[in-house]
Amino acid sequence: xxxxxxxxxxxxxxxxxxxxxxxxxxxxxxxxxxxxxxxxxxxxxxxxxxxxxxxxxxxxxxxxxxxxxxxxxxxxxxxxxxxxxxxxxxxxxxxxxxxxxxxxxxxxxxxxxxxxxxxxxxxxxxxxxxxxxxxxxxxxxxxxxxxxxxxxxxxxxxxxxxxxxxxxxxxxxxxxxxxxxxxxxxxxxxxxxxxxxxxxxxxxxxxxxxxxxxxxxxxxxxxxxxxxxxxxxxxxxxxxxxxxxxxxxxxxxxxxxxxxxxxxxxxxxxxxxxxxxxxxxxxxxxxxxxxxxxxxxxxxxxxxxxxxxxxxxxxxxxxxxxxxxxxxxxxxxxxxxxxxxxxxxxxxxxxxxxxxxxxxxxxxxxxxxxxxxxxxxxxxxxxxxxxxxxxxxxxxxxxxxxxxxxxxxxxxxxxxxxxxxxxxxxxxxxxxxxxxxxxxxxxxxxxxxxxxxxxxxxxxxxxxxxxxxxxxxxxxxxxxxxxxxxxxxxxxxxxxxxxxxxxxxxxxxxxxxxxxxxxxxxxxxxxxxxxxxxxx
Amino acid sequence: xxxxxxxxxxxxxxxxxxxxxxxxxxxxxxxxxxxxxxxxxxxxxxxxxxxxxxxxxxxxxxxxxxxxxxxxxxxxxxxxxxxxxxxxxxxxxxxxxxxxxxxxxxxxxxxxxxxxxxxxxxxxxxxxxxxxxxxxxxxxxxxxxxxxxxxxxxxxxxxxxxxxxxxxxxxxxxxxxxxxxxxxxxxxxxxxxxxxxxxxxxxxxxxxxxxxxxxxxxxxxxxxxxxxxxxxxxxxxxxxxxxxxxxxxxxxxxxxxxxxxxxxx
Numbered sequence: 001x002x003x004x005x006x007x008x009x010x011x012x013x014x015x016x017x018x019x020x021x022x023x024x025x026x027x028x029x030x031x032x033x034x035x036x037x038x039x040x041x042x043x044x045x046x047x048x049x050x051x052x053x054x055x056x057x058x059x060x061x062x063x064x065x066x067x068x069x070x071x072x073x074x075x076x077x078x079x080x081x082x083x084x085x086x087x088x089x090x091x092x093x094x095x096x097x098x099x100x101x102x103x104x105x106x107x108x109x110x111x112x113x114x115x116x117x118x119x120x121x122x123x124x125x126x127x128x129x130x131x132x133x134x135x136x137x138x139x140x141x142x143x144x145x146x147x148x149x150x151x152x153x154x155x156x157x158x159x160x161x162x163x164x165x166x167x168x169x170x171x172x173x174x175x176x177x178x179x180x181x182x183x184x185x186x187x188x189x190x191x192x193x194x195x196x197x198x199x200x201x202x203x204x205x206x207x208x209x210x211x212x213x214x215x216x217x218x219x220x221x222x223x224x225x226x227x228x229x230x231x232x233x234x235x236x237x238x239x240x241x242x243x244x245x246x247x248x249x250x251x252x253x254x255x256x257x258x259x260x261x262x263x264x265x266x267x268x269x270x271x272x273x274x275x276x277x278x279x280x281x282x283x284x285x286x287x288x289x290x291x292x293x294x295x296x297x298x299x300x301x302x303x304x305x306x307x308x309x310x311x312x313x314x315x316x317x318x319x320x321x322x323x324x325x326x327x328x329x330x331x332x333x334x335x336x337x338x339x340x341x342x343x344x345x346x347x348x349x350x351x352x353x354x355x356x357x358x359x360x361x362x363x364x365x366x367x368x369x370x371x372x373x374x375x376x377x378x379x380x381x382x383x384x385x386x387x388x389x390x391x392x393x394x395x396x397x398x399x400x401x402x403x404x405x406x407x408x409x410x411x412x413x414x415x416x417x418x419x420x421x422x423x424x425x426x427x428x429x430x431x432x433x434x435x436x437x438x439x440x441x442x443x444x445x446x447x448x449x450x451x452x453x454x455x456x457x458x459x460x461x462x463x464x465x466x467x468x469x470x471x472x473x474x475x476x477x478x479x480x481x482x483x484x485x486x487x488x489x490x491x492x493x494x495x496x497x498x499x500x501x502x503x504x505x506x507x508x509x510x511x512x513x514x515x516x517x518x519x520x521x522x523x524x525x526x527x528x529x530x531x532x533x534x535x536x
Numbered sequence: 537x538x539x540x541x542x543x544x545x546x547x548x549x550x551x552x553x554x555x556x557x558x559x560x561x562x563x564x565x566x567x568x569x570x571x572x573x574x575x576x577x578x579x580x581x582x583x584x585x586x587x588x589x590x591x592x593x594x595x596x597x598x599x600x601x602x603x604x605x606x607x608x609x610x611x612x613x614x615x616x617x618x619x620x621x622x623x624x625x626x627x628x629x630x631x632x633x634x635x636x637x638x639x640x641x642x643x644x645x646x647x648x649x650x651x652x653x654x655x656x657x658x659x660x661x662x663x664x665x666x667x668x669x670x671x672x673x674x675x676x677x678x679x680x681x682x683x684x685x686x687x688x689x690x691x692x693x694x695x696x697x698x699x700x701x702x703x704x705x706x707x708x709x710x711x712x713x714x715x716x717x718x719x720x721x722x723x724x725x726x727x728x729x730x731x732x733x734x735x736x737x738x739x740x741x742x743x744x745x746x747x748x749x750x751x752x753x754x755x756x757x758x759x760x761x762x763x764x765x766x767x768x769x770x771x772x773x774x775x776x777x778x779x780x781x782x783x784x785x786x787x788x789x790x791x792x793x794x795x796x797x798x799x800x801x
Contacts (some may be wrong), residue, residue, distance in 0.1 A: 002551045040638075041636060041674055042636045043671040044562060044673065044674070044676070045563040047561065052684065052688055054686040056680060057695065062691055063688055064553040064555075066551060067549045082556050089690055102692060104547045107599075107602070
């Protein structure tokens with residue numbers, strides 16, 4: 001045998017097994033006694049943004065993120081996409097003065113005004129609107145349902161950006177065409193109810209001003225108690241309304257009782273329109289296209305069921321689904337509609353007419369300008385002078401704007417405008433101080449818009465540069481003013497034929513009993529759900 | 537110097553930034569449906585080293601309020617997990633963290649039974665599973681950086697520092713503000729932990745275990761285990777003695793036998 005010479009190096013089975021067992025035992029013994037190298041500890045294989053990689057507890061300028069309740073009807077967050085950049089806190093705190101403006105510990109609510117500015121600042125779109133597209137498509141596919149839609153003023157100068165058009169591109173006709181192509185049974189214009197808002201809110205303002213002039217405590221017509229506090233606040237922006245309910249509930253008597261144009265149209269669709277068309281309101285679905293995430297919250301407010309109450313079913317909501325401009329763009333893409341190639345189409349009758357005064361609702365100062373135009377008419381019986389068609393002091397992106405104008409028979413009417421809730425605080429704190437010291441009100445009418453630039457800069461608008469830039473806002477502002485000045489035939493809300501018609505046929509007159517049932521609302525004191533900071 | 541962290545439950549508004557930081561830094565996956573990291577159903581899991589659990593409790597006036605409690609391994613001063621580990625895969629480091637070394641782990645999961653807080657989890661979904669728990673970012677601590685979760689908190693609800701100072705701060709905080717319950721969770725629990733909590737709510741209402749004894753668990757086993765070397769020496773002595781006696785007896789027997797045989801040629 002080879003082995004017999006003892007030099008060939010071939011290992012016998014016995015030697016091999018001995019070796020392996022020995023090595024195994026040594027290894028096990030080493031492991032058990034802890035002699036083995038420990039290897040790497042678990043974890044630490046990832047990263048955190050640079051600002052967090054500093055020794056000890058050094059301050060970090062931009063850190064953390066805003067809290068978002070999973071039940072939030074407007075916005076949702078996907079943690080997988082969150083990189084903790086801190087931009088949402090910047091928007092919430094520095095622009096909107098919400099985060100950081102309440103004491104800790106919190107109470108029974110995650111304080112959020114649903115404005116959605118954080119969705120515009122979030123660089124990864126981890127924060128986004130709550131997506132209702134599927135539910136709207138399901139409604140469209142159900143042939144038993146009559147699905148109506150309304151589009152807000154600001155959407156018509158923004159949705160084009162999602163299809164490669166420059167900011168501010170006016171695409172009203174194409175948007176209407178796209179909605180009709182997707183199968184909506186009625187395509188209406190929120191401009192119609194914006195004009196209606198002017199009639200209602202203007203009438204309310206005139207009543208408040210006249211009451212102050214007469215020095216009395218006015219009782220409204222039809223027996224209901226009319227609010228008399230001046231200044232009157234606009235109530236179109238649901239983020240602003242909720243902000244006031246949270247942080248300034250003591251000033252809610254100043255809030256116009258008018259619903260926002262979205263809610264007015266929702267309430268009228270399931271009453272006035274349904275009646276005129278002979279449609280069962282229970283088989284209607286009311287959709288809105290808004291530049292706004294707070295509109296989802298507003299539509300779901302329990303008191304926004306006037307049409308339901310009127311129709312004997314309080315569970316029926318006035319607006320069923322509020323989609324953002326971004327969701328509309330996504331929907332158009334889902335339907336594979338070549339948006340830029342569409343031929344312009346017109347809004348449907350009954351609730352489709354809008355004036356230039358309505359379209360500028362989308363701009364900061366726009367509601368004010370529209371209200372002044374028709375308010376002048378309501379106070380004097382005459383249409384306003386040329387100057388009031390181009391009211392420069394209320395236009396532009398300055399955070400707080402003020403103007404005064406002489407109205408015959410009334411005297412000086414003083415107005416103010418704030419957009420972005422941080423700016424709103426300036427006027428609100430001043431008013432609080434004035435009331436404490438029993439000073440005469442500085443203003444008669446104040447327009448508040450939650451988002452910088454007004455609705456054109458809304459939290460539901462197409463995402464743009466980071467942080468959202470004034471150049472884009474200005475382009476959208478300019479386009480709405482162009483539509484007002486050059487494209488719309490009428491520039492006065494009270495001249496809207498369909499508005500005149502609805503008063504003649506249905507509502508009676510502005511602030512009538514029916515108008516109050518359908519077009520006005522009440523507010524909720526949310527002050528007990530947080531501890532607002534005294535001085536933030 | 538041992539490090540510690542003080543969590544002030546009243547400063548947390550439940551944003552969950554800490555849970556995201558933990559996932560980013562440690563490369564852990566998300567499973568929002570089955571293993572949420574924030575909210576009423578948040579539970580520590582193999583992929584969730586830290587969670588923020590939501591609790592509805594009553595405030596001083598009896599009104600329902602929300603509180604959020606950040607949970608993770610508390611990093612005991614005398615960790616039962618490490619003392620139960622046969623192979624030294626869990627080790628208490630000088631800086632404070634109780635660190636897990638997966639290369640050493642044999643998967644016996646004694647640590648999971650030993651931990652009084654029920655912290656270590658097991659990767660049941662994996663073919664080659666490991667035990668899984670918060671490392672207190674031992675790598676960051678080595679660079680004198682705070683753990684990832686601590687550094688991202690927008691409300692500074694967590695404070696990182698030397699353990700003695702942190703304990704002093706905690707005592708000062710509950711002494712200066714009467715809203716706080718007079719209890720620092722983690723000061724004494726299981727012999728003291730690197731993570732400590734102060735709160736305006738009793739801790740059992742925030743999902744913290746109130747039944748954990750103050751005596752460190754390893755002390756209980758140590759009473760027995762420390763006698764093993766002596767027992768070994770004595771026992772082997774006895775056995776050696778028995779062996780010697782038996783051998784001697786056998787030798788005597790066999791020599792007697794051979795003598796007998798030799799007598800009968």
